[in-house]
Amino acid sequence: MTENAVVHVNGEDITQMIDMEAQQDDSNHPRRLHKMAKTPVTLKFKDVVYKVRYVAQKNAMLRKTHSSSVRERVILNKVSGVVKPGEMLAMLGPSGSGKTTLLTALGGRLAGILQGTINYNAKPFSNKMKRNTGFVTQDDVLHPHLTVTETLVYTALLRLPNTFSKEQKIGVAEEVIVQMGLNRCKNNIIGGPLLRGVSGGERKRVSIGQEMLIDPSLLFLDEPTSGLDSTTAQRIVSTLWDLAQDGRTVVMTIHQPSSRLFYMFHKVLLLSDGNALYYGKGSHVIEYFESVGFVPNALMNPADFLLDLANGVSPDESEDQVTVKEKLMMAYKNNIANKVTVELEEEEIEVEESNEHTNIGEWPTTWWQQFLILLKRSLKERKHESFDFLKIAQILIVAFLVGLLWWQSTISHLQDQIGLLYFSTGFWGFYPLFEAIFAFPPERMVVAKERSSGMYRLSSYFVARMVSDLPMELILPIVYVIMTYFMGGLKRNAASFFYYLFTLLLSISVSQGLGLALGAVVMDLKAATTLGSVLMLTFLLAGGFYVQNIPSFIRWIKYISIMNYNFKLLLGSQYKTGEVYPCDGGKVCFIEDFPAVKSVGLTGQLVSAIVLVVMFVVYRLIAYFALMRIGGTPKIKTT
Known part of the structure; x- marks a missing residue:
């Protein structure tokens, strides 16, 4: 069959x-x-401590002065536990209790300095373990x-x-x-x-x-039932329970599970302000807290009861929050801590590991494979953007209007022709810039998640992303040039046309590189768009068309202006030194003496092209190194 x-x-x-x-x-x-290839994994974590430093601001109101001091906040305070193959551990606690931080630390994804030990089959986190570990974030x-x-x-x-x-x-x-x-x-x-x-x-x-x-032998999940109805949440947890029964080690954080879900957990770890209040079987929760003096007033969801206690709310509300938490921490120390220590010291069953990945490298596939797969995926994902009707209509309408406004302008209307060249410079400076600014910020979370799991190299993603933009980056400008060049009455010879076309395409690539750099560095669309607008307007004003006599103290701006170099090259595509145009009184004047041309000049074409190529490379390098901040597995130091 x-x-x-x-x-x-x-x-x-x-x-x-x-x-x-x-x-x-x-x-x-x-x-x-x-x-x-699956190898069962026993996860042990002992006395895990994690602290963050922050600056505490002090406002001396009477003296109207400000001072600050560096303080430490304890996020995790000597948390210990063991999760074995076939077990599902649920970490509960109110918001800010440290459960997501602990999950991230156990998954090998927490940047910073951890105190304590975290072992996987008595070994530290490694490339091999990363390949054998799944991590599901709270947001899909x-x-x-x-x-x-x-x-x-x-x-x-x-x-x-x-x-x-x-x-x-x-x-x-x-x-x-x-x-x-x-x-x-x-x-x-x-x-x-x-x-x-x-x-x-x-x-x-x-x-x-x-x-x-x-x-994976080890599966971490952060709030897998968040935002789901009870029936759907039940199905998700049932699936995870089945996965655990198959010999996997499952660890999750969960905020407020139903009673049906709660009794599916093999083990429960209750956290409050980074401290463990309970660790053990889920079925023993009520019995334990009754033994230490906290008896629920009525039949209730054990998870709700635990969250009340973690928030410092006793069943009879006779004690304040601080007192309740202190009693619970003391009870944990006296009744559970020693049992956890004994469990941590138990010898692990020797597991025969698969030799499939004995000489495992950092990446599962080659650079070229990653590039091709990411390119196909990017083209598939972004084809709706590339062939967006509004985007295509926008370019066609602008090109048609430009062609009509500059219809068959001749050298006798030199100012008009130069205006067409500068409009093209400005339009194809702004348009690709803003398109590129939106390239990386929306994908930031996807890249961070995929890179932290070791899916691909940043370089393969970056190059694939650049190449996937090429179709619309090249097709629409070519259509624009064909329409405006001949409707606008520019030089009808192949050399001038291709000079004009390739100059515009180079300028577009540079502007796109600047947009990529801004988007990658700032990673905030509103801020990046504002900064891009200011930069491009500055470059536009200093491009040599609007202001021909720039004051010396601010003249340096034109040397970093994309518009300046692009405008010079576009002028070179249409005019040569020694060519003349009709001027006042029936005379003929040299084109290089025309004010809008003279301020930029017709010489230095090669230098301008080289500068644009350098900008093309530099802007993309800035974008690449900026992207290195996101994703990848952090290097965790333990003490």
Whole structure:
């Protein structure tokens, strides 16, 4: 019996024949191969301490002076615990209790200095462990215009190592779709705030599915039920429970689970202000707190009871918050701390580790593979932007109006022709700049998540992102040039036309590079747009058309103005030294003496081109190094 599984990737139908009878043969089945590589992981963390420094401002009102002092805030205070294969640990606590910080630290993603020890099968966090660890963030950071299948297939192609063939990787993605119950929506787009797509629960299952592609032994989840209704939350946690039963170690934070969910947790860790108040079986919670003097007044959700206690609210409300928390911390120290220490000191069962990734490198795939996959994904995700009707209509309308306004202008109307050149300089300075500013900020969270899981190199993402912009970066300007050049009556020879075209394309690339740099450095669309407007207006004013006699103390601006060099090259495409034009009284004058030309000059064409090429490189290097701030696995120091 044979089943056809069709996966659509960037318009290409990748058809995979899955022999259902061959599933009994581990050597032929991609998922079975994947399961063989799974190594159970015991997670131990002992006396984990995390502090942050901050500047405390003091306002001396009477003296009207300000002073500040550097203080430390303890986020985690000697938190310990053990999670074994087959167990699901839920970390509970009010907002600000430190549960997300602890989860991030255990997942190897917390930057800074940690005190204490965190071990995975008695070993520190490593590249190998990162490949064997899944981390699901609270927010579902996904590409909105990709379908469920495309999302998982692209992730599989990037995250699974080259020991898997392309067909096997696609097979793994197909099996995860079935495993996570996503069959009904696999051809639906993910969607977003302004784009209808799959439901919130389905989106969360896609996020979990992305991590399940690597068949992790250790799975971390931050608030997996946040924003979901109780039924959907129940399905998500049931899925996680099943994953734990398969021998995985599951650790999650959860804010306020229902009682049905609560009793599914094998272990519970209750945090308050960075301190542990309870660690143990979920089924023993009520019994423990009754033994230390905190008895609920009525039947209630154990999670609600724990959150009340973590907030310092006793059942009878007879004591203040500080007193309640101090009693709970003392009770933990006297009744639970020693048991945790004993559990931490237990010898671990020797686990035979898979030798599949013995000589594991930093990346699962090559640079070229990453580039090609990211390029296909970017083209697929952004085709709605590239071929947006309004964007195309905008360029066509502007080009048509420009052609009409400068209809067949001749050298006898030199000022008009030069005005056309400078308008093109300005328009194709602003337009690509603002398009590029929006390139990186919207994708910041996606890049941070994917890079922290070690999916790809930053350089492969950066180059793929640049190349994916080329179609509309080149096509629309070429259409604009063809329309305006001949309608505007510019020189009708091939050399002048291509000189004009390539100059404009180079200038567009430079402006786009500046936009990329601004977007990557600032990462705030409003601030980056404002800064870009100020810069481009400054460059426009100093470009040599509006002001020909710039004061010496501010003349330096024109040497960094993109417009100045672009304008010079466009003038060089149409006019040469020694050419004349009709001027006052029937006389002829040299073009190089015309005021708007004289201030810029017709010489130095090669230098201007070289400067633009240097700007092209420098702006993109700035953008690249700015992007290095986001994503990647932080280097954690332990003491």
